Amino acid sequence: MKKETIIVKNLKKAYGTKIVTDDVSVTFYSGEIVSLVGHNGAGKTTFLNQLNGTVSSDSGTVYIHGVDITNHPNRARELVSSMPQFQVPIKGVTIKEAIECIGLLKGMKKSELNKSSKQLMDYLAIEKWQSTTGEKLSGGLQRLTSFAMTVVDTPSIIVLDEPTNDVDPFRRTLMWRYLRILANNGATVIIVTHNLFEVERYSDRYLMIDRGKIQKDVNVSDIKKERHILHQVSILLADESLLDNYSHQTSVRYDKFEKRMSFSVEDNQLQRTLSLILEWLREDKIISYDIKLKSLSDDYEEYIDE
Numbered sequence: 001m002k003k004e005t006i007i008v009k010n011l012k013k014a015y016g017t018k019i020v021t022d023d024v025s026v027t028f029y030s031g032e033i034v035s036l037v038g039h040n041g042a043g044k045t046t047f048l049n050q051l052n053g054t055v056s057s058d059s060g061t062v063y064i065h066g067v068d069i070t071n072h073p074n075r076a077r078e079l080v081s082s083m084p085q086f087q088v089p090i091k092g093v094t095i096k097e098a099i100e101c102i103g104l105l106k107g108m109k110k111s112e113l114n115k116s117s118k119q120l121m122d123y124l125a126i127e128k129w130q131s132t133t134g135e136k137l138s139g140g141l142q143r144l145t146s147f148a149m150t151v152v153d154t155p156s157i158i159v160l161d162e163p164t165n166d167v168d169p170f171r172r173t174l175m176w177r178y179l180r181i182l183a184n185n186g187a188t189v190i191i192v193t194h195n196l197f198e199v200e201r202y203s204d205r206y207l208m209i210d211r212g213k214i215q216k217d218v219n220v221s222d223i224k225k226e227r228h229i230l231h232q233v234s235i236l237l238a239d240e241s242l243l244d245n246y247s248h249q250t251s252v253r254y255d256k257f258e259k260r261m262s263f264s265v266e267d268n269q270l271q272r273t274l275s276l277i278l279e280w281l282r283e284d285k286i287i288s289y290d291i292k293l294k295s296l297s298d299d300y301e302e303y304i305d306e
């Protein structure tokens with residue numbers, strides 16, 4: 001059975017008259033990777049910082065491992081390991097020193113820390129820069145250092161704000177895989193990200209946040225099940241009159257700037273749809289098309305259209 005690790009009830013936060021976290025209630029469990037997605041300014045970072053105790057809440061409660069951290073924010077900073085949205089200041093400090101300094105602050109023993117930081121730098125393929133100081137590191141390497149500083153003590157609650165930004169595709173995969181290892185060992189991992197492809201590929205669950213509220217709470221495996229019956233069709237039109245035959249159908253969306261018509265079809269309509277598309281292609285009514293299984297990006301677009 002899944003173990004509850006973070007229980008949030010009716011959490012609120014406003015800056016002046018602007019409500020940023022609006023009566024949020026949600027539970028997180030051990031062993032899961034949960035992504036927070038949503039537009040810029042939706043309130044994702046603020047919510048994350050309410051969990052790690054760096055932003056105070058106006059009302060509501062957050063319990064982490066049974067500890068009320070809204071009234072004891074210092075305990076949150078002990079219980080939660082955080083990777084901030086912005087680069088950590090490590091000017092004049094090498095990658096190795098930065099990681100080990102955090103490990104020592106978190107109470108790790110020197111021998112255990114040496115082993116863990118070496119393993120982590122090897123895993124993330126950053127060991128060759130271990131003696132390079134912060135100001136000489138690329139943006140991606142600084143993100144990887146910040147990531148390593150966050151996970152060096154194998155924490156049980158980890159929150160990360162856009163951790164893979166600036167990181168190359170190879171090392172992004174390594175970061176997600178490392179988080180999966182931690183989750184498989186019982187950690188709760190909560191990530192703010194705009195990368196929907198990574199969310200679908202690597203998360204167990206995502207929360208869609210809009211105007212401070214959780215608008216959707218979805219198990220990624222449910223989308224995967226659902227998409228067996230739904231195929232997303234996207235067609236770039238040469239002849240917009242084609243649209244006249246379809247615009248009355250509620251499932252058809254049309255982007256007039258891109259001249260792109262999109263809709264979803266079920267398994268049993270797929271062959272007929274494909275024959276029609278090929279006919280349109282021969283008649284030069286369309287420029288290109290693609291058909292794919294429904295993805296999280298489609299879910300996100302549908303939400304925006306609503």
Ligand SMILES: Nc1ncnc2c1ncn2[C@@H]1O[C@H](COP(=O)(O)OP(=O)(O)OP(=O)(O)O)[C@@H](O)[C@H]1O
Pocket residue numbers: 015020038039040041042043044045046047
């Ligand atoms: N310290 C602050 N003082 C005043 N307003 C703030 C403060 N921090 C955040 N806000 C406002 O709260 C809203 C939510 O900001 P937040 O950073 O949580 O959004 P976000 O979803 O993480 O956005 P992004 O995806 O752009 O990082 C924004 O309108 C922002 O301007």
